[in-house]
Amino acid sequence: MVTDVLTGAFAPVVTPFQSDGSPDTARFIAHCRWLLEQGAGLAPFGTNSEANSMAGTERMELLDALVEAGLPPARMLPGTGACSAQETALLSRHAVAHGCAGVLMLPPFFYKGITDEGLYAYYADVIERIADPRLRLYLYHIPALSDVPITHAVIERLLKDFPGIVVGIKDSSGDWDNLQTMLARFPGLAIFPASESFISRTRPLGARGCISATVNINPGRISRLVDQWSSAEGQALQSEVDRVRQIVQGYPMIAALKEVLAQGLHDPAWQRVRAPLTRLSVAQAVALHTALEGVGFALR
Amino acid sequence: MVTDVLTGAFAPVVTPFQSDGSPDTARFIAHCRWLLEQGAGLAPFGTNSEANSMAGTERMELLDALVEAGLPPARMLPGTGACSAQETALLSRHAVAHGCAGVLMLPPFFYKGITDEGLYAYYADVIERIADPRLRLYLYHIPALSDVPITHAVIERLLKDFPGIVVGIKDSSGDWDNLQTMLARFPGLAIFPASESFISRTRPLGARGCISATVNINPGRISRLVDQWSSAEGQALQSEVDRVRQIVQGYPMIAALKEVLAQGLHDPAWQRVRAPLTRLSVAQAVALHTALEGVGFALR
Numbered sequence: 001m002v003t004d005v006l007t008g009a010f011a012p013v014v015t016p017f018q019s020d021g022s023p024d025t026a027r028f029i030a031h032c033r034w035l036l037e038q039g040a041g042l043a044p045f046g047t048n049s050e051a052n053s054m055a056g057t058e059r060m061e062l063l064d065a066l067v068e069a070g071l072p073p074a075r076m077l078p079g080t081g082a083c084s085a086q087e088t089a090l091l092s093r094h095a096v097a098h099g100c101a102g103v104l105m106l107p108p109f110f111y112k113g114i115t116d117e118g119l120y121a122y123y124a125d126v127i128e129r130i131a132d133p134r135l136r137l138y139l140y141h142i143p144a145l146s147d148v149p150i151t152h153a154v155i156e157r158l159l160k161d162f163p164g165i166v167v168g169i170k171d172s173s174g175d176w177d178n179l180q181t182m183l184a185r186f187p188g189l190a191i192f193p194a195s196e197s198f199i200s201r202t203r204p205l206g207a208r209g210c211i212s213a214t215v216n217i218n219p220g221r222i223s224r225l226v227d228q229w230s231s232a233e234g235q236a237l238q239s240e241v242d243r244v245r246q247i248v249q250g251y252p253m254i255a256a257l258k259e260v261l262a263q264g265l266h267d268p269a270w271q272r273v274r275a276p277l278t279r280l281s282v283a284q285a286v287a288l289h290t291a292l293e294g295v296g297f298a299l300r
Numbered sequence: 301m302v303t304d305v306l307t308g309a310f311a312p313v314v315t316p317f318q319s320d321g322s323p324d325t326a327r328f329i330a331h332c333r334w335l336l337e338q339g340a341g342l343a344p345f346g347t348n349s350e351a352n353s354m355a356g357t358e359r360m361e362l363l364d365a366l367v368e369a370g371l372p373p374a375r376m377l378p379g380t381g382a383c384s385a386q387e388t389a390l391l392s393r394h395a396v397a398h399g400c401a402g403v404l405m406l407p408p409f410f411y412k413g414i415t416d417e418g419l420y421a422y423y424a425d426v427i428e429r430i431a432d433p434r435l436r437l438y439l440y441h442i443p444a445l446s447d448v449p450i451t452h453a454v455i456e457r458l459l460k461d462f463p464g465i466v467v468g469i470k471d472s473s474g475d476w477d478n479l480q481t482m483l484a485r486f487p488g489l490a491i492f493p494a495s496e497s498f499i500s501r502t503r504p505l506g507a508r509g510c511i512s513a514t515v516n517i518n519p520g521r522i523s524r525l526v527d528q529w530s531s532a533e534g535q536a537l538q539s540e541v542d543r544v545r546q547i548v549q550g551y552p553m554i555a556a557l558k559e560v561l562a563q564g565l566h567d568p569a570w571q572r573v574r575a576p577l578t579r580l581s582v583a584q585a586v587a588l589h590t591a592l593e594g595v596g597f598a599l600r
Contacts, residue, residue: 021425052410055386083383085575086355107576110352110409112445113552114576121575125321145412147447148576252413275385275421276407276414276448 005136005167005190006101007208009222010077011035011215012046014257015054015062017272023058027269029069031216031261036075039223040215042066043104045079045091047145047172048213048254053274056087060094073099077211081106081140085122089129092137102136104170104211109146116153123154127162135165138190142172149173155186170194170211176201183207196222197245200238203229213253214245217260217299240295247291255280256288263289264299305436305467305490306401307508309522310377311335311515312346314557315354315362317572323358327569329369331516331561336375339523340515342366343404345379345391347445347472348513348554353574356387360394373399377511381406381440385422389429392437402436404470404511409446416453423454427462435465438490442472449473455486470494470511476501483507496522497545500538503529513553514545517560517599540595547591555580556588563589564599 013035016027032042044066045051045059063078080091080103092103107114108122127135139158143149150169158166168190171179179198182191183205192211193202199210199222209226218241225237248256255273259280262270271279280288313335316327332342344366345351345359363378380391380403392403407414408422427437439458443449450469458466468490471479479498482491483505492511493502499510499522509526518541525537548556555573559580562570571579580588 047410052383053385053408055384058386083352084355085353086358108353110347110445111576115578118576118578121578125575145410275425276411276418278415278418278421 005208006041006077007190007226008041009039009196009209009215009219009226010041010043010192010211011219012048012079012211012213013042013044014216014254014261015044015049015051016270017274018269019272021274023054023062024269025062025065027267028062029065029071032066032071033069035215035219036071038219040219041075041077042071043077043079043211046104046211047079047142048216048257049079050254050274050277051079053277056082056091059091063095063098063100067098074101076100077102077104077138079104079106079140081109083108083110085125085129088126092126092130092135093132096130096132096134099134102138102168104138104140106140106142107146107148107150109148112147114148116151116157119148119150119154120157123158123166124161127165133165136168137162137166138168138170138192139166140170140172141178142170142194144172152182152185155182155189159186159189168192168208179207180205195245196225196241199225200229200234213257214241214248216257217248217264218244218297243295244292244297247288247295251280251284251288252277259285259288260292260299305508306341306377307490307526308341309339309496309509309515309519309526310341310343310492310511311519312348312379312511312513313342313344314516314554314561315344315349315351316570317574318569319572321574323354323362324569325362325365327567328362329365329371332366332371333369335515335519336371338519340519341375341377342371343377343379343511346404346511347379347442348516348557349379350554350574350577351379353577356382356391359391363395363398363400367398374401376400377402377404377438379404379406379440381409383408383410385425385429388426392426392430392435393432396430396432396434399434402438402468404438404440406440406442407446407448407450409448412447414448416451419448419450419454420457423458423466424461427465433465436468437462437466438468438470438492439466440470440472441478442470442494444472452482452485455482455489459486459489468492468508479507480505495545496525496541499525500529500534513557514541514548516557517548517564518544518597543595544592544597547588547595551580551584551588552577559585559588560592560599
């Protein structure tokens with residue numbers, strides 16, 4: 001039984017693929033285990049997981065595999081948002097049944113110009129379809145990709161109507177004003193910025209940590225920063241993780257993360273991405289590794 | 301066996317829902333039958349069908365029902381594009397197995413900033429997964445909603461590598477320059493503008509007709525216009541259908557189409573939409589009906 005909301009640095013876990021394009025369960029479990037050992041939590045099936053390039057069955061089978069491998073569902077926040085309420089509810093029920101700490105839920109992201117009324121009605125419909133008091137729902141605000149912003153009015157109404165069910169939000173807007181405003185307006189909401197660059201500024205205001213792409217390659221330092229932001233070491237850590245983030249986000253993020261893992265693990269299989277994404281060019285990869293070496297970064 | 305590409309006015313068929321939110325098969329069949337009787341073709345499971353708010357199973361069951369009801373697959377161009385190659389291939393194989401004239405395929409629409417290489421690789425992957433020489437693939441260019449434009453370079457490469465398989469495109473960009481350029485550059489491609497307002501201008505340049513939301517409520521006139529664009533009656537028809545289109549597109553399109561059907565058929569059940577969409581307000585509905593009466597429009 002889940003009783004509280006989450007804290008920490010969560011990795012939207014990148015998904016390794018086999019040469020035939022199918023998910024690579026063994027590498028996936030190994031990567032997740034390493035992230036947990038480093039102190040991070042798992043947010044599999046997020047944007048950076050290429051989850052929207054995967055079938056629902058593939059996502060559920062990978063989650064089954066994680067749990068069967070003995071990894072703790074209490075540290076898992078799988079992404080379950082699809083375009084349709086049915087698929088979103090199906091994936092969410094599966095995660096809840098496994099005892100996951102929560103689910104991270106995109107808005108329905110095909111139709112644009114959605115009203116607050118319509119977006120509220122969608123989330124209410126999904127919650128009613130899931131119909132499980134163990135559900136802990138984290139909203140996923142990522143307007144650059146969804147083009148369906150989750151407005152404060154919708155958040156307020158969901159918190160009022162589904163207390164204890166709607167408990168958090170990941171804010172991928174990168175908008176400091178939005179973060180600040182939400183932290184002030186929704187003190188009971190577990191707010192996770194989508195970048196570790198906000199940790200020192202948002203932890204004192206109540207943010208719970210971060211759910212950030214680069215946790216995939218920098219889990220130890222970012223996790224320590226979430227805990228130690230107020231110390232002298234915290235200030236040094238913030239600078240250190242910022243430098244890595246700054247370099248990596250100069251490249252297509254998912255391909256860059258996989259390139260860093262491939263290089264650091266001496267395992268080129270990690271370079272594989274699913275279409276429509278493409279891997280880094282050789283020139284990009286060389287430049288990325290050179291820049292990371294320049295700031296003293298090492299994967300392990 | 302499909303041997304040629306399509307011509308005509310196609311309706312991206314709006315989907316009726318029952319009071320419990322499930323698809324209303326009986327009303328769906330009746331509406332499709334009427335559209336065919338009026339001379340239109342069927343493009344079910346498009347944007348205006350709320351297809352992206354439906355589960356794949358719902359879409360396949362509705363197509364099964366149409367075919368079982370005796371409606372001709374040779375006049376059907378179902379939408380089959382989902383975010384993942386697997387689901388897109390699954391829906392497409394189902395349509396091909398039913399003998400549908402073609403499938404209308406969105407690009408994968410979650411990830412943005414996609415390269416031509418990645419988009420080409422996605423479509424190639426889907427075609428290989430479908431693995432059926434009967435496939436006739438119509439690309440679906442709708443950058444306002446997908447934010448993944450299908451570039452001319454991608455079209456050219458697909459035509460070269462999959463001749464006879466990639467045969468057409470629906471252009472929902474509303475961009476006259478794009479239409480003109482494609483008509484000149486790809487004479488073998490079956491090009492369908494997404495609005496009847498382009499018929500008189502694009503038929504002489506080789507366009508095959510249109511796949512347009514408003515065919516749902518104006519199928520007879522738009523179908524006749526596709527055939528008779530060059531006649532005196534064609535000019536009058538163009539003006540007439542333009543006036544209706546102009547009015548309807550001043551409202552949220554899907555809700556407006558359903559409102560017109562509900563009013564014209566004296567059947568309020570047609571007003572139902574799925575979240576995140578919302579039906580028209582009473583004030584909007586009154587204004588819409590008044591404006592349509594003002595130009596002499598009647599559904600039947």
